[in-house]
Amino acid sequence: MTANTSGQGNDAGPADGAGAGAGGIGPSGVVAVVGTGTMGQGIAQVALLAGHPVRLYDSAPGRAAEAVAGVTGRLDRLVEKGRLGKDERDAAVDRLHAAGALDELADAALVVEAIVEQLPVKQRLFADLEAVVAADAVLATNTSSLSVTAIAGGLAHPGRFVGMHFFNPAPLLPLVEIVSGHATDPAVATRAYETAKRWGKTPVRCTDTPGFIVNRIARPFYAEALRVFEEGVADPATIDAALRESGGFRMGPFELTDLIGQDVNEAVTRSVWESFYQDPKFTPSLAQRRLVESGRLGRKSGHGWFSYAEGAERPEPHTAPPAKAPARITVRGDLGPAQPLVDLFERAGVAVRRKKGDGFVELPSGVKLSLADGETSFEYHQEDIVYFDLALDYEKAARIVLSSREGIAPEGLAEAVGLFQALGKQVSVIGDVPGMIVARTVAMLADLAADAVERGVATAEDVDTAMRLGVNYPAGPLEWVARFGHRRAAALLHALHERYPTGRYAPSLGLVRRAYAEEAEETA
Numbered sequence: 001m002t003a004n005t006s007g008q009g010n011d012a013g014p015a016d017g018a019g020a021g022a023g024g025i026g027p028s029g030v031v032a033v034v035g036t037g038t039m040g041q042g043i044a045q046v047a048l049l050a051g052h053p054v055r056l057y058d059s060a061p062g063r064a065a066e067a068v069a070g071v072t073g074r075l076d077r078l079v080e081k082g083r084l085g086k087d088e089r090d091a092a093v094d095r096l097h098a099a100g101a102l103d104e105l106a107d108a109a110l111v112v113e114a115i116v117e118q119l120p121v122k123q124r125l126f127a128d129l130e131a132v133v134a135a136d137a138v139l140a141t142n143t144s145s146l147s148v149t150a151i152a153g154g155l156a157h158p159g160r161f162v163g164m165h166f167f168n169p170a171p172l173l174p175l176v177e178i179v180s181g182h183a184t185d186p187a188v189a190t191r192a193y194e195t196a197k198r199w200g201k202t203p204v205r206c207t208d209t210p211g212f213i214v215n216r217i218a219r220p221f222y223a224e225a226l227r228v229f230e231e232g233v234a235d236p237a238t239i240d241a242a243l244r245e246s247g248g249f250r251m252g253p254f255e256l257t258d259l260i261g262q263d264v265n266e267a268v269t270r271s272v273w274e275s276f277y278q279d280p281k282f283t284p285s286l287a288q289r290r291l292v293e294s295g296r297l298g299r300k301s302g303h304g305w306f307s308y309a310e311g312a313e314r315p316e317p318h319t320a321p322p323a324k325a326p327a328r329i330t331v332r333g334d335l336g337p338a339q340p341l342v343d344l345f346e347r348a349g350v351a352v353r354r355k356k357g358d359g360f361v362e363l364p365s366g367v368k369l370s371l372a373d374g375e376t377s378f379e380y381h382q383e384d385i386v387y388f389d390l391a392l393d394y395e396k397a398a399r400i401v402l403s404s405r406e407g408i409a410p411e412g413l414a415e416a417v418g419l420f421q422a423l424g425k426q427v428s429v430i431g432d433v434p435g436m437i438v439a440r441t442v443a444m445l446a447d448l449a450a451d452a453v454e455r456g457v458a459t460a461e462d463v464d465t466a467m468r469l470g471v472n473y474p475a476g477p478l479e480w481v482a483r484f485g486h487r488r489a490a491a492l493l494h495a496l497h498e499r500y501p502t503g504r505y506a507p508s509l510g511l512v513r514r515a516y517a518e519e520a521e522e523t524a
Contacts, residue, residue: 024194025138027051029109032099034058034125036067039142040114042170045071047112048092049084049171050199055108057099064098071096074171106132110195112164114142122151130155138188138195140164144215145271148181148208159185162192165212166201167470174202175469181208202469204462210275213458214470215268217477219282220444222265225253225437226285233403233431234318236305241317242428245399247438248392248474254305258298262291280503281448317399320427323418325350326364332357337484338371340394341423348422363419367412372439373488374495376432378405386416390439390484392474399426403436434499435492443489443496445473446481447511453478454510486514 025031031047033040036058048054048071056064056071072093078084099105111129115121126139133139139161141151152161163179176196180189189205196203206213225239234242240252257265266288273282291297291304298304306314328351331342336359346352361369367384377385386408389401400420404413417427430436435443449463458466464476481489490512496505507515 024191024196024198025052025109027198028053030055030105030107032057032105032108032111033114034105034111034129035114035116035142036063036070037114039166039168039170041067041071041074042168043112043114043142043166044096045074045171046166046199046201047110048075048096049088051095053095053097055097055099055105057102057105064100068096068098102128102132105129106134108133108137110138110140110192112140112142117143117145119146119150122146123154126151126161127154130157136160138162138191140192142166144212145268147210147275148179149183152181152183158183160188162188163208163212164192164196167214173469174200175214175466176201176203177212177214177466177470178203178205179208179212180205202465204458204466206458206462206466207456209452209455209457211268211272213452213463213466216272216457217445217448217452217463217467218471219269219272220441220448221249221471222253222257222269222288223283223285224435224441224444226287228430228433228437228440229254230285230287231431231433233433234428234437235315237315238317238401238428238430239437241399241426242389242401242437243441245426246389246391246397246401247441248397250472250474257288258304258306258308260298261300262288262297262304266292281444283502283504317426318428318430320402320417320421320429323414323421325418325422326415327351328353328364329369329419330355330362331360332362333359335359335361335371336488337390338388338394344395344423345419348424350419350422361419363412363415365409365412365415367409367415369416369419372403372436372492374435374440374492374499376405376434376499377403377408378432384408384412386413387436388416388420389436390442392438392480397425399428401428401430401437403430403432405432435496439492440496442477442480442484443492444505445477446484446486446489447493447508449477450481450510450514451508452510454508454513481511481514486511486518490515 031052032055033044034057036056044054044056056067058064075089075092079086079089129139141163142165144165148163152158161181162184165177167173167175178189178193193203228234228239236254240254243249243252269284273284276282295301296303299308302308330353332355342352367386369386372387372389386402386404391397402416420427452458452463453460460478464479467473467476490507493505493507
């Protein structure tokens, strides 16, 4: 940490427990947490149970003492549940103290800030802290939306400053994004990383980019669902069901944003969009903006995309009525990521004939059943095409989504519905929309992930880890696109870009490089 050793801050020498190496801060090192809301208390609890002395500070009189009582109460509940021993609890409480003034944090080896998301307020706080703590103490912000570089911009020694973005609730969620600002000393980032590991967390490294890893790459999960809704081809309940029951996501985007708060989610999207100078890939949704303006903020207001009033019934996803499965089908060519369906059809008693072709299923009526590719069925007006959506695992998927143009032969659509129902799946039929729901969402997630790696924001491994642990994705976006096929994902986005020529769907250079590499490997 050579960048931070020139007589700065108080003259007490190195913070106890900090040391001179790049390893994590030892348990004897004092951890101070500034800000005593839910996140601040959660971070304090994590550090406390890792063995550190912890000091809680809040500028509002009495808040620090209340926070100490709050953390103590949570430790008591852990004891009641058998997750913490009584002696461990007592020792932890003895190490936890409320600080009445910033100068009581002078011996802290690490200070983590979790106050209001306002840049001037954070800048003033860290300027005051810099004058108090030891020369080698690490200063960290838990910001989720502000620039780490900007917060540290006014410091005399910004090299000691780093982002440590925990996810709420901090004691339960394992992910911590370790964010290096433009001036962050690499040894400081490593110390923060190793400290988070000591605390039992799973840290990932990233550069200071809007949204860091998770909030940057997660935008299409919400944005594509909103776009499909705005086009009037599917309702929120059906879109949610598609992403849950076919895509394998724990929650759908509409129910999830109702839980997060529509105002909070829309503000994050708008912040990322504005920080990227209104890059069309991050364009906010007008439908969500109107929802926020109407005061329908989700569960906290009693109504969002869905009603949470007492006795209100949750809308059901559109589910097609039972239809008869065809006795036989013809599979022409390889279905790519949907190839496992062929075995499932045979196991369901459907006779399958294999022939050469471009990768589709031909039904007895002559209808072509094809995996979503970014095109629409109305473009093939001289033949009937039914698209089916991507699934994380076609065998485990509980629902399959189909789309087709208006005016398609009813018997052909019924055959497609019956074919998937024969596999024990619920079937939803939506309007004719390019890329459908899961396929376009996965392609866009993968595109932003590949772009982040290409630009050096984070490694591919850290990106996938962050998305699995930070937002509970069933697979990392780069892991998933490797199964889907980089060329297939890039082609789907090219097709979407042709139909929506705004730049939103133009595939990134990172994804295109992977597509070419995949092709080269297959032809070698």
